[in-house]
Amino acid sequence: MDIRAQVAMVFHLDKCIGCHTCSIACKNIWTDRKGAEYMWWNNVETKPGTGYPTKWENQDIYKGGWVKDGNSISLKGTGKFKGLKNIFHNPHMPVLDDYYEPWTYKYQDLFTAPEGDDQPTARPVSLVTGEHVDVKSGPNWDDDMGGSKDYARQDVNFKDLTKAEQEAMFQLERMTFHYLPRICNHCLNPACVASCPSGALYKRGEDGVVLINQERCRAWRMCVTACPYKKSYYNWNTGKSEKCVLCYPRLESGQAPACFHSCVGRIRYLGVLLYDADKIQAVASCNEDELVDRQLDIYVNPFDPEVIYNAKKNGIADSTITAAQKSPVYKFVKEWKLALPLHPEFRTLPNLFYVPALLPGMASVADGVYNTTSKSLWGGIESNRLPMKYLASLFSAGNVNKVSDVLKRLMAVRLHRRGVTVGDLKKEEISEAMNEVSMNADTADAIFRLTTLATFDERFVIPPAHREESIEMLENTADFKGSTGFGFKERPARGL
Amino acid sequence: MPKLKLLPTIADRLSKKIGILTIASIIGIGTVNAQDGEAIFKQSCGMCHSVGKGRVVGPDLKGVTTKRKEEWLHKFIKASQSFIKEGDPDAKAIYDEYQVIMPDQNLSQDEIKSILTFIANKSDEKPAENVEAPKAIPLTAALIMKGRKYFEGSEPFVNGGTACISCHNLDYDNIIPGGMLAKDLTKAHSRLGGDDGIKGILNAPPFPAMTSAYKNNPLTEEEITSLTGFLMLVDKDKVHRHAKDSSGLLFGGFIGLCIIITLIMIIWNNKKRKMVKQHIYDRQRDTI
Structure with missing residues (x-):
């Protein structure tokens, strides 16, 4: 047992309103620099849709992630031999137009244009070339071009759906969409780290944040190809690759990352998960149908004395173990089994989990008549507006049972709370739904509470960074203490 | 230059050669004698020209002093190339006939004069009859093979001169491509006037780079003979070769x-x- 700590995340998709506040918070802090304008370390996608970069989920195009190779796994697009072959010309990388060409507007023209018959306009100019551009695409064109056949119908996750099922999804009365906010998954088995020829990427020991060392990065851009989530970006100005840093400077000072902190819908949860690193290889190379279960197995119970013993043996601080015990992520993922990883079939063991959207059908069409009332208050999950196969393609490598289990649980909580607050449902109906997923009222209330009323401290349980330990490794703490505090930015003329 | 040492201050103020020569002639020291003409001719001209012994690389100079004006000769000797370019019809005709560039000679006015005097005197002499040719080393196959070794540098020159291949290329059996600094020597034997031309050049190289390269380590008679023989062989064999390599x-x-x-x-x-x-x-x- 090799117990390690990982700062993991849960996004509750039922609560996401697609406002992009997270993306803007991230952009303002990290990526409004030259060369980084096109990067969105946090982006919100509209699903069904093609995403950002376009069709990133289609690894036949981008060759990201791992593939099963006998009893083990190998990188799909990079690695030792393939990496060497393509080291000077990486043929599967997204080009700038696969993201979009970043632009701004010449606002000054509105003020400085000479007097004329027409209103002056602010024309778009490229942030890359400075030339006028016709805007053809943006970071969330799916939203702007909602439902169009160019975007929504090109969603890669329709691959398991029949033509008829796809058509049914796009009938007016069934048409639906939900949002999918994405950041770096800070995976347990990161393909980006494995692919880097310079060894510039690493996974931090204390909290599992995956980072790119800007001094070692040599711009081979293998990580751009290798990351199946396309969350490693190349900065054309600095000549280095960059990625989401999970706002580690904020984490170290006890604050939630900017995108978590700013989330309007409070969909984001962050906390520590303890996992057994010995199992990583076996889990990452198991069969596709067991991937989700095996991955969820790797996270261990932080209350188990044996786990605590082994964690302490590995140098994990008591405060981190306590944080793991309070972790909202542990509750969502392990206790309540409500959250699933995004695209586990990429085999990177992502640490960002999603509570899938429960979108019950609210209307039906009979003989061309559109009925807004169904028999029960909400239709069953079988009439979910997003087909199970579609959700399964997103969250469980095609395993429909895993997704429908989660939706049944969500529905049970909803029915239970309806019974508590309104009381217009039959008792049997509620208890039947509860029994089916073996959930008791207390659990349902706890889920309800963490979903709706949770405070900052309940949503974000951030382990103390224990900076003193890292300082101790380098120097004497007493010396350090004596040398900090009051100082000068400029050397004074006298003294010192 | 003793002239400079005698009158350093004046010489400094006057510009270069003309000034120096003027002063030198006024003072009357350091003039070049006609006797020196023979020595200078051997050193600078003899490898390409003869007086009364027929064409070598360049024309036979017998009677040239009466055929051309002195001013014309001076110009041609000092800078034949630019003279030809200036469009002098006689100079151009000579170049068209011989197709070899005569190197510019770094000689003073007086030195040229002495050479011309030497040529004029020599032209008047009657050719001596039955003069025995200097005893030449007989050319053998072994010597030709040695010539190849000299050319490639696998056999060093006795006086330590640089191997030919460092500057010259030769398109011949299994000889690695040589330098591109000087002319290709594949056709040199016929181009430069046969044995006499090659020997002349090797005895006292007229080309500035080659002159300085072999100034302190001249080639021996045996080396010259074997190299000449080898170049002749290369040239002869070339006739039987076809230009297959370049298209290949x-x-x-x-x-x-x-x-x-x-x-x-x-x-x-x-x-x-x-x-x-x-x-x-x-x-x-x-x-x-």
């Missing part, structure tokens, strides 16, 4: 290029060829 290189290069391109296309066959949104843009453009 072109053809081989083209085939090689095709193979490399094919390999690239096979190895990187499954690359991402176009941007993912291309079909979207295409469709949108077509619907406008």
